[in-house]
Amino acid sequence: MSLSKDRISAIARKEFFHIIYDFRTLFIIFLMPVVQLIIFGYALNLEIQRVDMAVVDLARSTQSRKLVGQFSGSKFFRPFFYQGRLDDLEDLFKSREAKVAMVIPFDFERKLQNETSVQVQFLVDASDANAAILIRNYCNQVIMDYNENRGVKLPLPFDLRSTILFNPELKSSHFFVPGVIAMILIMISALLTSITISREKETGTMEQILVSPVRPLEIISGKVIPYIVLAFLDAAVILLVGLVVFKVPFKGSLFLLTGLTVLYILTALSLGLLISTQARTQQVAMMMALLITLLPTVMLSGLVFPIASMPKLLQYLTYLIPARYFLLIVRGIMLKGSVFSQLLGPCFFLALLTLILLGVSVKRFNMNLER
Amino acid sequence: MPEISVKTENLVRNFGSFVAVNQVNIEVYQKEIFGFLGANGAGKTTMIRMLCGLLKPSSGKATVGGLDVYRQSEQIKRSIGYMSQKFSLYEDLTVEENINFYGGIYDLNQKRIQKKRDEIFFSLGMGDYARTLTYDLPLGFKQRLALGCALLHDPRILFLDEPTSGVDPKARRDFWEIIHQTVALGTTIFVTTHFMEEAEYCHRVFIMDAGKIIALDTPTKLKNRYKKKSMQEVFVTLVEKQQEKKTNPMPDSNDKMS
Amino acid sequence: MKVIEITDYCKRYDGVAAVEGVTLKVEYGELFGLIGPDGAGKTTLLRAICTLLTPDEGKILVMGKDVTQSIMDIRSLVGYMPQRFSLYQDLSVEQNLRFFADLFGVTEGKRERRLLQLFEFSRLAPFKKRKAGELSGGMKQKLSLSCALIHTPEILVLDEPTYGVDPISRQEFWEILRSIQKEKTTILVSTAYMDEADLCDRVALMHQGKITMVGTPEKIKASFHYHLYRLEGKDVRFLRDFFQKLPSVRSTQLFGDTVHVSFCKKPALSDWKNWQRDSRGNLKRWASQPPSMEDVFMESTEKER
Numbered sequence: 001m002s003l004s005k006d007r008i009s010a011i012a013r014k015e016f017f018h019i020i021y022d023f024r025t026l027f028i029i030f031l032m033p034v035v036q037l038i039i040f041g042y043a044l045n046l047e048i049q050r051v052d053m054a055v056v057d058l059a060r061s062t063q064s065r066k067l068v069g070q071f072s073g074s075k076f077f078r079p080f081f082y083q084g085r086l087d088d089l090e091d092l093f094k095s096r097e098a099k100v101a102m103v104i105p106f107d108f109e110r111k112l113q114n115e116t117s118v119q120v121q122f123l124v125d126a127s128d129a130n131a132a133i134l135i136r137n138y139c140n141q142v143i144m145d146y147n148e149n150r151g152v153k154l155p156l157p158f159d160l161r162s163t164i165l166f167n168p169e170l171k172s173s174h175f176f177v178p179g180v181i182a183m184i185l186i187m188i189s190a191l192l193t194s195i196t197i198s199r200e201k202e203t204g205t206m207e208q209i210l211v212s213p214v215r216p217l218e219i220i221s222g223k224v225i226p227y228i229v230l231a232f233l234d235a236a237v238i239l240l241v242g243l244v245v246f247k248v249p250f251k252g253s254l255f256l257l258t259g260l261t262v263l264y265i266l267t268a269l270s271l272g273l274l275i276s277t278q279a280r281t282q283q284v285a286m287m288m289a290l291l292i293t294l295l296p297t298v299m300l301s302g303l304v305f306p307i308a309s310m311p312k313l314l315q316y317l318t319y320l321i322p323a324r325y326f327l328l329i330v331r332g333i334m335l336k337g338s339v340f341s342q343l344l345g346p347c348f349f350l351a352l353l354t355l356i357l358l359g360v361s362v363k364r365f366n367m368n369l370e371r
Numbered sequence: 372m373p374e375i376s377v378k379t380e381n382l383v384r385n386f387g388s389f390v391a392v393n394q395v396n397i398e399v400y401q402k403e404i405f406g407f408l409g410a411n412g413a414g415k416t417t418m419i420r421m422l423c424g425l426l427k428p429s430s431g432k433a434t435v436g437g438l439d440v441y442r443q444s445e446q447i448k449r450s451i452g453y454m455s456q457k458f459s460l461y462e463d464l465t466v467e468e469n470i471n472f473y474g475g476i477y478d479l480n481q482k483r484i485q486k487k488r489d490e491i492f493f494s495l496g497m498g499d500y501a502r503t504l505t506y507d508l509p510l511g512f513k514q515r516l517a518l519g520c521a522l523l524h525d526p527r528i529l530f531l532d533e534p535t536s537g538v539d540p541k542a543r544r545d546f547w548e549i550i551h552q553t554v555a556l557g558t559t560i561f562v563t564t565h566f567m568e569e570a571e572y573c574h575r576v577f578i579m580d581a582g583k584i585i586a587l588d589t590p591t592k593l594k595n596r597y598k599k600k601s602m603q604e605v606f607v608t609l610v611e612k613q614q615e616k617k618t619n620p621m622p623d624s625n626d627k628m629s
Numbered sequence: 630m631k632v633i634e635i636t637d638y639c640k641r642y643d644g645v646a647a648v649e650g651v652t653l654k655v656e657y658g659e660l661f662g663l664i665g666p667d668g669a670g671k672t673t674l675l676r677a678i679c680t681l682l683t684p685d686e687g688k689i690l691v692m693g694k695d696v697t698q699s700i701m702d703i704r705s706l707v708g709y710m711p712q713r714f715s716l717y718q719d720l721s722v723e724q725n726l727r728f729f730a731d732l733f734g735v736t737e738g739k740r741e742r743r744l745l746q747l748f749e750f751s752r753l754a755p756f757k758k759r760k761a762g763e764l765s766g767g768m769k770q771k772l773s774l775s776c777a778l779i780h781t782p783e784i785l786v787l788d789e790p791t792y793g794v795d796p797i798s799r800q801e802f803w804e805i806l807r808s809i810q811k812e813k814t815t816i817l818v819s820t821a822y823m824d825e826a827d828l829c830d831r832v833a834l835m836h837q838g839k840i841t842m843v844g845t846p847e848k849i850k851a852s853f854h855y856h857l858y859r860l861e862g863k864d865v866r867f868l869r870d871f872f873q874k875l876p877s878v879r880s881t882q883l884f885g886d887t888v889h890v891s892f893c894k895k896p897a898l899s900d901w902k903n904w905q906r907d908s909r910g911n912l913k914r915w916a917s918q919p920p921s922m923e924d925v926f927m928e929s930t931e932k933e934r
Contacts, residue, residue: 004734006731006734007731007732007734009731010728010731010732011732013728013731014717014720014724014728017717017719017720017724018717018719018720021719021720022719203713203715203718204711204712204713204714204715205715205716205717207676207681207711207715208709208711208715208716208729208776209732210681211679211680211681211704211707211709212704212729212732212733212780213701213704213705213732213733213734214732367700368680368681368682368683369676369681369682370682370683404885408796409795410795410796410797410798411765411766411767411795411798412765509668510666510667510668533793536792536793536821536822537666537667537792537821538666538667539665539666539667539669539836539926539930540666540823540923540924540926540927540930541927541930542666543923544882544927547882547883548883551866551883555866565793565794565795565796565799566822567796567824568822568823568824568921568923571884571885572883572884572885573885574885574886575885589885589886590884590885590886591861591885591886591887600919601824603796603824606796606797607796607797607800610796610797611797
């Protein structure tokens with residue numbers, strides 16, 4: 001069975017007309033990533049600064065004041081002294097006056113001099129779990145700094161220090177620009193392709209196409225080509241905004257990123273095709289695509305929440321999310337300057353997913369009007 | 372002379388420089404089935420909209436059931452019914468639920484709705500279908516239900532838009548039988564259609580072209596006058612004659628209105 | 630060779646039969662009408678001929694080729710115009726035509742000539758650049774037909790092409806079909822408008838998935854068993870009620886200011902005189918009325934029951 005180049009280009013050309021005539025959608029396609037970048041880059045900032053900290057200083061000694069001073073010296077905390085009853089500390093969290101409280105015991109000064117360890121109690125508002133973890137880590141860091149200043153050798157067998165690599169300022173925009181690329185690409189490729197095919201079913205034009213001697217692979221290729229181009233342009237726009245506005249570093253090879261982006265787009269397009277073989281109306285296609293692409297990409301790919309901190313079951317599920325692999329690839333290339341040999345794993349999985357999805361959808365693509 | 376239900380005098384409606392309805396005079400009697408024919412863009416829809424109180428005329432007079440279309444459009448809307456082939460029944464509701472819904476829209480109280488519902492079930496032979504999803508109804512029964520819903524508030528004038536195109540002939544004849552019964556109870560029926568077989572069921576037909584009346588008479592008399600066997604032939608002959616008169620044929624720009 | 634040959638075709642959807650054992654032959658070069666109301670199974674049958682549906686039972690041959698085997702061959706031979714307007718509303722008239730020309734692999738030289746021909750009969754040339762969605766009903770229908778004809782098919786299959794189109798455009802459309810037929814194209818057209826049967830060479834009446842009658846319109850009408858009369862009088866409703874009660878009357882139907890009455894036995898003049906007297910002078914005129922396709926259709930479906 002030979003494919004006709006003329007028929008594929010006829011379909012692709014027609015699809016291009018649809019895209020450029022519908023400039024409202026086109027506008028959204030190019031505006032949406034910019035808006036998302038702004039939301040993720042600015043509003044959804046994961047860095048935590050100037051956390052309100054209630055201090056209950058029962059010791060009221062020189063050392064305890066020094067400890068508090070250490071906290072106010074760090075840019076992460078804004079300590080204030082709490083005078084009320086210990087039992088009512090919780091109310092501070094409820095009224096959001098503090099996110100963390102530190103209780104320094106009566107015998108702080110004495111124990112500090114006589115014993116090897118002293119306990120300071122931290123109470124963290126964990127209603128936002130991610131923030132709570134960060135706050136706890138910051139607290140640890142400040143305590144370590146305090147110990148160091150006092151010249152005390154830690155009782156621990158080793159010195160636990162972490163150095164932050166690749167993103168020294170801990171900028172979340174660096175983290176999110178690659179994420180937004182991953183998300184937008186899957187949106188455009190999967191959502192738009194599935195909609196364009198189901199639209200032909202819904203308006204009846206598919207019936208008219210099917211009575212011509214066109215083959216399934218010709219329809220599919222013709223429909224998909226314009227969206228590859230579109231997705232590509234969009235990726236370029238996001239990258240440009242990321243580099244220029246958010247000053248995201250780009251350490252790796254642009255050539256490699258381009259190549260692997262094509263692979264990812266193909267994965268997403270195959271997913272879109274699969275959806276379109278199931279959905280008979282645009283509305284159903286859209287709901288399915290959103291359900292399958294957008295939400296899992298945001299929630300399960302590691303775009304916002306680290307995969308390692310997910311429940312085991314969800315962790316297994318993430319292996320099915322194409323964006324998971326692409327995120328590793330983009331973040332690797334952009335932030336770490338990874339080379340191809342270091343990205344073989346994610347590439348393999350992406351290619352495998354693509355082959356499976358494409359195979360199933362070509363097979364399921366109906367060449368007649370049977371259901 | 373029978374009582375007049377709809378009357379227009381030199382009725383005109385312009386859209387910019389385009390004259391959609393041009394000096395139309397009609398008198399429709401009570402208990403009459405009045406057919407309204409015309410090609411696309413002939414001015415049919417504009418005419419109907421004015422008579423339903425949805426569109427103000429540019430000039431001329433028109434009364435519907437004695438109500439003035441300029442000043443009493445709200446009362447007019449309450450005293451007319453409308454049913455089309457594409458009547459907006461909710462396919463995912465049952466027959467009963469559709470009736471209750473439309474009864475609610477016309478602000479009928481529960482007692483009235485119940486009485487009407489029983490009437491529809493009985494007189495339209497739909498009792499067995501009360502709890503059937505509208506989607507599953509045979510087309511002929513969908514049409515009856517649509518008619519039933521359009522008659523819920525006892526309108527004095529009922530507008531039908533291609534009410535029976537596509538249904539099987541038996542269902543169509545049953546439908547017109549019901550229309551005749553409705554007419555006998557005092558309702559005036561206005562039918563617009565492209566479907567000349569429906570025109571044959573009318574007492575009088577009114578043919579419009581380019582905003583003007585080109586014929587108004589009973590189907591029998593029209594057929595006799597032009598020596599044609601069917602209304603289809605009468606219509607085509609009349610409209611073609613009309614179009615030959617025009618040196619410059621009408622552009623197709625106004626068909627959105629029909 | 631028959632152009633289309635259908636043998637015992639059955640098609641069910643979720644156990645409900647849409648087409649139930651249809652056998653039909655369409656001859657070369659004829660304009661064949663498939664007449665029946667909505668839901669009769671016309672669309673299912675036409676789609677099956679165009680290889681869009683597979684049979685549950687039976688066989689369909691198009692130019693001797695099986696629709697389940699030679700799908701691509703048949704698709705090149707057949708031009709199909711679906712029931713709904715199925716072109717791209719956001720593309721222009723010309724873009725639509727060129728798209729389908731490319732899909733059917735019409736070569737460049739042939740394409741330009743064909744486009745000119747199609748523009749000529751459809752008179753769409755002045756609207757070339759207009760978006761398909763902005764055309765009037767009649768023009769859409771002609772564009773749709775042009776797209777179905779772009780590859781000069783030998784067989785043209787049209788599913789209710791005149792549905793919802795005004796009578797003038799309908800008339801024009803049938804004239805176009807006649808001119809296409811002259812170019813040795815076999816045409817199979819479905820319609821729910823009974824009066825369009827008269828415009829076909831041969832018709833099949835279809836009802837509830839079955840073919841009830843096949844033949845020329847004249848022959849089919851001649852098969853009407855009853856005697857139909859058109860009656861005029863003062864009070865038609867009274868007249869109708871009066872005749873309905875007579876034992877020799879099969880059915881009555883009100884048509885505006887006349888009543889159609891079909892009798893099982895041809896009434897004699899003396900009968901009419903009696904009725905005139907019995908109806909208290911309400912009966913003014915009576916005349917034999919040739920049966921319409923609708924009358925025949927109803928009779929054929931009643932026999933079925």
